[in-house]
Amino acid sequence: MTECKPVSTPLEVGKKLSLFMCSSNVEENEMMKNVLYQMAIRSLLYAAQSTRPDIAFAVGALSKFNSNPGPEHWTALKRIFRYLQGTKNMKLIYSSGKDSRIDGYFDADYADDRDDKNSTSGYIFKFGVCCALSCNTRRSVVASNY
Known part of the structure; x- marks a missing residue:
């Protein structure tokens, strides 16, 4: 995602994530099977705990859906990477x-x-x-x- 469009917040403001957004049909299940959702969450958890406390809440909210993420969860997770891309030169x-x-x-x-x-x-x-x-x-x- 090195060429992604940066965003200013790790989660979309006002967006509520829920279990209703989980994969529920065969087409979504097949699509999400090829997505490395858990690996991405693991990487983001490491970053949140070691150097990026600003993403901790967003990563925690998305980690609830590790067992059955849906396309909207994947989009929200990619938004965190877009946020990191836009803030990579910031430091404490x-x-x-x-x-x-x-x-x-x-x-x-x-x-x-x-x-x-x-x-x-x-x-x-x-x-x-x-x-x-x-x-x-x-x-x-x-x-x-x-």
Whole structure:
């Protein structure tokens, strides 16, 4: 994908991935059999854990469909590679000085998973303008609005 058109975000804004997008007919199954989806996810997980924390959420969201990805999942996965192509010259620079404060942020969705209604939460700590620590977690409890 060295000649791909770069994008500014790893996932399409507002796009909801679900099990309904998984391969469901013989034609899609045959097409997706030749796609190296799991290998691509594995490579992206390595990058997310070692040098690219900015793609961690997107890769985690797509890894849920490893057993039966559909064409829309494959398109979303290729978008991450397009994002990496557009940001390959960016880097994190940690330095001391007036901008070396530590900020922490936390966010959660409320039953946003279309398939099982579980929530996802995450946090990020920044040192200056660079990410120092981040994590996102899928909650095991189904959210309700009681």
